[in-house]
Amino acid sequence: MSAQPDLPLRPMTLGELLDAAMTLLRARARPLLLTAGVLAVLEQALLMPMRAAAIATPPVYGPAKQHFGAWWVLVAAGFAAEGFIICVLGAIAAAAAGPALLGRPLRDRDVWKRVRPVPTLLAAVAFGAVCGVAAFVGFAGWVFVYGVFGLVSAVIVIDRSGSFGRAARLAMRGGMRGAWTRLAAYVTWFAVRMALGAGWVAVLAWLTGDRPEWLAWTAPAAWAAANTVAYAALACVDGVLLLETRIRTEGLDIAISRARSRGQDEAAVLVYAP
Template identity: 50%
Template sequence: MRGEAAGSRRRTAILPLRATTAGESLDGAVALLRQRALPLLAVAAVLAAGEQVLVTRMRAAAPGLEPPFYLPDHFNFGVWWQILATGLAIEVGIITLLGAFTGAAAGPALLGRPASHGTVLRRTRVVWALLLALLLAAVAWPAAYFGLVGVVLLYALTGLVTPVLTLDRPGNPVVALGRSVRLSARGGLRVGRVRIVGYLTWLGIRGALGLGWIAVGDLLAYNFLGASWLDRAVPIAWGVANTVAYAALACLDAVLLVEARIRTEGLDIALNRSRARGEDESETLVAT
């Protein structure tokens, strides 16, 4: 039978088939990142570099924003806030786009089945994922600019949209968006709350990484290379830190989708039933 044939090729699953705590979800995201590090970090690096190019040009055009911290003064707070809103909107778009790949990777990781990076990539539904990423980034900019509450709520409710697109395989992206909101809102916004905790956790990590490299760059610039070198060191430092953070947060979204379906839809029961019957478990992952 198909299920038996698949079982003969099964490896140890890196995602547990049970409800998990917030800490276990973060650990699962790191495990998924390690399994798919090469394609995820490569794409995240390109996107993070593009973000730094845009933000750096905006900073250069704004008077008084000096590296390494680019803090505003009372003369240019409005410009600084625009740059902040732009950065947050780009982050939402990048994490959303990467979530299409991690959602496709979550199935094999949960079932313990081997799947090449190319196989996972072919399941990412790139066009729809890109459209969703652009849509959420466009909505995130005014939500951030006119008060951070809106972008926090948007981030909490829409994080599962591209993992839903590629793991649950709905018929169109509108269904994926609605399903993301429903799953994220269940259990007192549990998915949304864990997603925000994950974002804040990685914000601290990338802050330490970024500021650490900036401190080294500041020392080298002052002693050896001249102050202009710092202008290049700052975006590189933040680009490297953001590369890892964006990939990890996209992995967290995929893990949270699996966990939400186990917790609220009995995905673990359905998969165990499929295994007992010798059915193809991958078909059970498709939400009906």
Template identity: 50%
Template sequence: MRGEAAGPRRIPAILPLRATTVGESLDGAVALLRQRALPLLVAAAVLAAGEQWALTIVGSREHLPAIYNWTESGSGVWWPSIATSLALEAGIIALLGAFAGAAAGPALLGRAMSHRQVLRRSRPGRALVIAVLLTAVAWPAAYAGLIGFVLLYGLFGLATVILTMDRVGNPVMALIRSVRLSVRGMRVARIRILGFLVWLGIRFALGVGWMAVAGLILGFSRPSWLGWAVTFAWALANTVAYAALACLDAVLLIEARIRTEGLDIALNRSRSRGEDEAALLVVAR
């Protein structure tokens, strides 16, 4: 990457330098997650635990029943908690996306880079600004109806990845560029939403599905530890999902630039000329 020592050590690239299918994009996200599993999962675990703590506060204030009794109340009673969860998820994925975006460049170019070096490139201060902004806007968008949240998630979700991989100058430019790339054919937005729904199903199975098995074993009794077990199960499922979705955003940015900006052609030309190919990942500021 630009600013690194000359002649970085080469490793096999794990992300393809070509347009990919939806399935290949999901596979690429998993490959990137496996390469950067330790920092991504640790950060995701801390953030997921914080989310569960915030939801517990909201649930206590709204006098909600235990989460495993959610069917005993109407959706209107749970809606503030649902809106809070969606808003926090948008912010958490954005925060993790900053690290994933910084890691995506080396993964695409086949350059060795330590977790610490990637972290230094993740621009946490600016990424936090974007994450807080998205969370603040996502809450009323989700509370007023899911359409606003879907649009926000689909159009602005690449902002932190753009901030760290494209190295744009400020958060505002990152948000604008995210919208521009996402609306071109709406492919990025559609795959982002699809990925979110896929992982929502997985999280639901991991967070709630096991209760059916426990009910068969325990005779559908509800021991005192069930509330803590449900919270832990959701936090664990969210940890993996948030990290994977952040990596999907990084893969989608590369794929969008290949499809709309000819990134693959530019990088191949740069390689044939012996130029610094990493400099091509940086867009004009």
């Protein structure tokens, strides 16, 4: 049994929320990083032939001359893949976040029992596809889609609702605070991903000389490792953010306190009752 984190039962600042997400990730590293690692490797396997077709140069995989169209398709596919992966991982993080908020012990293997795989996978496929299309037609659309609808897997697991509309309403409350929080976390971890996925590989390539055959494998491996951590962290942001938004706007903390004082099941309060 791993250590059970206690998430704050109160509204949080952005910094506190990101810290709480990392606390959740450290406590549930095994299920989150294991799943994230497998999916990140599969993502790289999917993108490698597309990178070759687009003549994208590692480790950054920027556009090549006269191949911009193929590179743009590659970028859209990358956004679709990461949207799918973060959505899947969001369900695992949400399964751990509920008990963490209530201070209840939970074994890592029991996290899987709380995940709703069928609705989660359906939502992840839909979310990933829309992220890919939105990125392809223009990044303004992706910003909206990722920020507004990305809480759907956390909604499925914690609220026990499969509604993209519910996810959007939560994200848009308080001047779209949830959406901006997701985007801020994404930008933060994008910088980390660039450093881990491309930075050290570029430095090593500079030190050892130009070795394209070497970069062809080390760069995807570096990106897979960087994305493993980043995707798991972003998923934990979703789990914590949903609970924090409900505390801030729905009085979830008050409902939990009342259930405790009355000797009622606190977990039942987490289920959204419209």
